[in-house]
Amino acid sequence: MTSLTVPTQHHGAHLLATEHTRFSLWAPDAKRVSVVLKTGQRLPMCPEANGWFVCEAPAPKGTRYRYRINDELDVPDPASRAQDGGIDGFSVVIDPNDYPWQHPHWKGRPWHEAVIYELHVGVLGGYAQVAKQLPRLAELGITAIELMPLAQYSGERNWGYDGALLYAPHDTYGSPQALKQLIDTAHGLGLMVIIDVVYNHFGPQGNFLPSYASAFFEEERHTPWGAGIDHGRPEVGDFFIDNALMWLLEYRADGLRLDAVHAIDNRGFLQTLATRVKQHTAPDRHVWLTVENEFNQAQLLTNDFDAQWNDDGHNILHALLTGEKEAYYADFAENSSEKLARCLSQGFIFQGQTDRRGNARGEPSDYLPASAFVLFLQNHDQIGNRALGERLHQLCPAPALHAATALLLLSPMIPLLFMGEESAAPEPFLYFTDYTGELATAVCEGRRKEFAEFTTFASNHPAEVTPDPNRRSTFDRSRPSLTPAHDDAARLNTLALYQHLLDLRHQWIIPRLQGAYSLGAQVLSAGAVAARWQMADERVLHIAVNLSDRPAPYTAPAHSELLFQSEPQLAFYLQNNHELKPYSALVSLERAHG
Template sequence: MPLRTLETWPHGAIKLDPQNTRFALWAPDAFYVSVELENGQSLPLLPQADGWFVINTRCPAGTRYRYNIDGELEVPDPASRAQAGDIDQHSVVVDPLAYEWRHSTWLGRPWNEAVIYELHVGALGGFLAVEEHLAHLVELGVTAIELMPIAQFPGERNWGYDGVLLYAPQASYGSPEQLKHLIDTAHGLGLAVMLDVVYNHFGPDGNYLHRYAKGFFREDRHTPWGAAIDFRRREVRDFFIDNALMWLLEYRFDGLRLDAVHAIEDPDFLQELAQRVRQQTDPSRHVWLVVENEHNQASLLEQGFDAQWNDDGHNALHVLLTGETDAYYADYAKNPTEQLARCLSQGFVFQGHLNRHGQARGEPSGHLPPSAFVLFLQNHDQIGNRAFGERLHQLAHPDALKAATALLLLSPMIPLMFMGDEFAAEQPFLFFTSHHGELARLVREGRRNEFAAFSAFADPHQRERIPDPNAPQTFEASRPTLTVNGASAMHEFYRQLLQIRHRHIVPHLPGTRARNAQVLGFGAVSASWCLGDGSQLRIDLNLSDTPVRHMPQVDASLLFEHPPGSGQRLDQGTLPPYCAIVSLTAAAPLLHLDGERQ
């Protein structure tokens, strides 16, 4: 990998050779900038055009430093590659080429093979501790892990969406070398590694850009986190796009999940990011780009991005499994079965349809392949944004949940599970931070006020029961027990389903298209897809407690049934309660011109 230069990587402390480093800071609102080394040296940066301050100096890897702005304020490097502790500690010069990769020929995995396991690095104990779970995940049938955001945030406990130093792996999780070792180990086991990145805002604590680089923000547009990031500026665009390239090129992540891109006001930034990633990564590599996007912009999935998290599918399934219709689930309260059928046959539920606020949301998506949608029954948001972080197995009928799990793991959409799903982990996943003082109070009160729209918490006194995000025990309660010694029943259920997926579905996913999805009754649908080899996959699903009449599929092979015997009852014309029946019909043989079958 070539060394970076000012022209190709302008932000941060860039190693020029083993003994020399270039420090570059974009500070258009500063008059004077110096780099303050931990050994006491103070080196003035030279002002350049367009608000840049730069110096090339003798400085080896491992040197600790800060920037001084106008002799008034010392700040970390916004492009710090590592921190010597928390955000108020020194930044550290890092040699990106120092790590010796053991699996340097790894090229990733095709997107159709993706079975994604989302995890929180801190809750599992850090980068080295995550490595201990990799072999278990491979045995289960997982092909990719997705790390919740790891960019440096304030304190030691955080979901990661409060990151302020986007180039620095969180110091409490481990060093850059330990992160690379995790990725390297995963590759050696055949696991791809994705990273969740946040490019729509900075966290509220430890971000000093407003003091010396106001151009990062535009005050005429605001997001839920404050002034929007101004992607119209080249320096700002490069800051974020180069960050994406750093994770993909230097750390060899196999893909990125871009958080809440609906809060990015400049859609051409996303297009440029995808374009530059595709241009600057080896074309022989499989690099995945996935978005979270409330706007359901199907067009974005034809502009360099592979897929979108399908919240619509989750929400319809959640209403059917739990009966909950508070807050955003109200959009799925009236016709959840019809909405699930639309999701299975067309991708998004909302494709220009009006939501509960009377606003049109989404774009037509039926022309996209099923693999353009990441489906899940729960994730960090859908568990952690509950007041007490309950998991789905604590809310749904156990057989209904198993039926929905069969749909998740055997449909042609890309499945995602959250850490602990495979063991029906009893531990919650709560919202946690480690803020202090007034910010801690605001976060605690804001968290509790978020639930005012839920009937169970309409009374302010009830909201006082919601755990304090800043309390250490809130974090400790969220650390799952992943039992790997002896498989639980749920673990074996997941393993069986994923074996079927890899054997019968994954090889034929390219070229798959949805055929139709029929509503059979409340909570009951029959969906079918034409796989890439011409065979037909069908899933008959009933999440209700009532049997429904349905026609069996002729000449189909049964891939899976839950509960046992469900397929026999379907042969008799009845789809039982709480069941999933998955069948496959072989492709019709081709005819030669002389009428002979191949």
């Protein structure tokens, strides 16, 4: 009998030996709990202290099982490592060590080398189909793929943010071994893998915890998804932290992106998670933790987390490119050029200032390195949370977008691309689910009500044109064509631009990023900003961008090496008129003095 490593965590089913498994469930509200095998065999679980029920029994890998609560309710294992038949099927005992890693010595990459490509595994066809895209992405200059949430959810289609069984990779994407093979393949190509995780709520279907572990939640604290989660309770905090360690240790992911941590009302939990990750990962591994945080809590980026998705950066660039001023874009409509300059020089735009609702938001961030901010022009939220899922190239002038792309890919912030962005994929990315009955109706109606604040949309599009998230066609329409046809000149030109800019980033920017810091930014005119950074080799990076339709005054720095200009004629404008052409960008590297 082969001995396996016994995990320290309680939650879930863990092999103790090749034919023997320990089942553990935290069910403080239950009086009796049994393991029910697919064969019909029933294994009573022994109650232990603090609401735990435990059973050790002959059960090899591949065993299908459920838990029976109080002899009447059958539920999946909340820490199921795999599901057979989805949420309503059986949980599966797996051996976490049964994949033969081909690149076991991979240690990751330094964070400053990150060029992130966010993707949805489902719309690309599953793990095996994603793996086929990796050589193309590596050649483009991508160094990390970020997988939208993988946790098992209800139905066959979902964005992923409605996960109910957080330890089980969704069954329609492929097996746990297939996910490991995808990560292994990525490592062989020099690509990091970041997994998006959701620790602030569970999806509306398939979560049975309230029926036997009500203490998992704080009923008196309300969130957009229902009762808040009690992350401070040890059994609850460990549930999420052990999940994070599973992705990093068993699946060898290189990092995690924590969704909407502003909805986690326990900073101590977040700090403990970061500390535990550092304690359990080898010191020679590069493992990166990033967050989405509407509260702009810069202190979390000082010691605990490596970077935050900079929504402020996206929002100001989107407002300047499209002229949209509704809903949350209203916060960026006034003094937009000054706000872009603050973003480029200090990171966050909101550092304690009040938003449109009069609420103070954010903490000072000017002391943080540029690498603490993940900058993007598009992502799943910003496209999918539009009623019609339009991509940015369909909303603004192409030259302006190209100028903003130069800023994105050549600034010292960490750039993130969304799948299809690099080739101007024409397909939308819509919000999609796979619910039925009353929940499906509620989701559809709620989706249409979301856009009431966008009066322009409401006046131009009747509510019924908003795609129904539950229709299969909504999912199918969201599947991007990543490779342009050979005769599609516009898309090929976009792809060539991204390739050129990423080549420049790898050659000129990344080698100089460690220790780089801002030297400030200035407004040139409405919609035009120039920013400077001191690079690691004492050279100064200059980026001037004009997102307006009027020329902006600008004099290029002397003794500088031109890295990028939007158009060949741009140098003429600078030399003769000291102006930055409309919808243009100029990037140069000033030679070190002496």
